[in-house]
Amino acid sequence: MTRGWRIARSLLALTVSIGLSSCAVSDPTQFYTLSRATPPRASTATDSIAMSSVDRTGIVGIGVGPVMMPGYLDRSQIVIRTGADKVEISTFRRWAEPLEDGIARVLAEEIATRVVARTFQYQVAVAVLHFDGRPGSDVTLDARWRILAGDGRELAFRRSTVIQGVERSGYEPMVAAMGRALSTLGQEIATEIRALPRDEEARR
Numbered sequence: 001m002t003r004g005w006r007i008a009r010s011l012l013a014l015t016v017s018i019g020l021s022s023c024a025v026s027d028p029t030q031f032y033t034l035s036r037a038t039p040p041r042a043s044t045a046t047d048s049i050a051m052s053s054v055d056r057t058g059i060v061g062i063g064v065g066p067v068m069m070p071g072y073l074d075r076s077q078i079v080i081r082t083g084a085d086k087v088e089i090s091t092f093r094r095w096a097e098p099l100e101d102g103i104a105r106v107l108a109e110e111i112a113t114r115v116v117a118r119t120f121q122y123q124v125a126v127a128v129l130h131f132d133g134r135p136g137s138d139v140t141l142d143a144r145w146r147i148l149a150g151d152g153r154e155l156a157f158r159r160s161t162v163i164q165g166v167e168r169s170g171y172e173p174m175v176a177a178m179g180r181a182l183s184t185l186g187q188e189i190a191t192e193i194r195a196l197p198r199d200e201e202a203r204r
Helices: 003-024 045-050 099-112 171-194
Strands: 030-032 062-068 077-083 086-095 122-133 138-149 154-165
Touching: 030 171, 062 099, 077 171, 099 122, 099 171, 122 171, 138 171, 154 171
Parallel strands: 030 086, 062 122, 077 122
Antiparallel strands: 077 086, 122 138, 138 154
16 A cells, blocks of 8 residues: 555545534524513404404504614624623524514513503504623613504604513523513503503594
8 A cells, every 4th residue: 555545545534534523513503582571371352453463343453663773783693791881792692583573572462461452553663772681680671662653643752771680690591581671661661552542542
């Protein structure tokens, strides 16, 4: 066997070894979704109305969106805060859906449990200013939101800042705390909708 042949065999064995090793490594990426503080109850007519559907009676419910976010959050990776002006973007912890979709879904679910839909439409627009957390510490949700009538009139404009404690270290507890913060915001929006003057209905 020539020296060149021995070298070729060694290189081939090394290539096969590397290939087998790479096949044995699994993808370490973990995916997370936002959810309400408590599990959603079974779907009812009120729930579907508040999720912006229309039933046969013509009742139109409450739509949530658009949800606008700052650029640092507009990504699939989960962002954590490590200092007053410093964040860290996780490589292997990601959202299973666009973050704005998760925010709209959780808010709609929360409002659905707290508002009895009437015979006209509201639209809730949300501009998120900050929505990140420190694992093992707290989560901050800072958002401006508007309630619009079906004809586009602005009925309310508010700013809410929610600080929610994180029970323990790790991404899963932090994501759970983010869900609780969204539930709190949903409760505030629902309270504002219920407090709207009843004469708004007459103007529809």
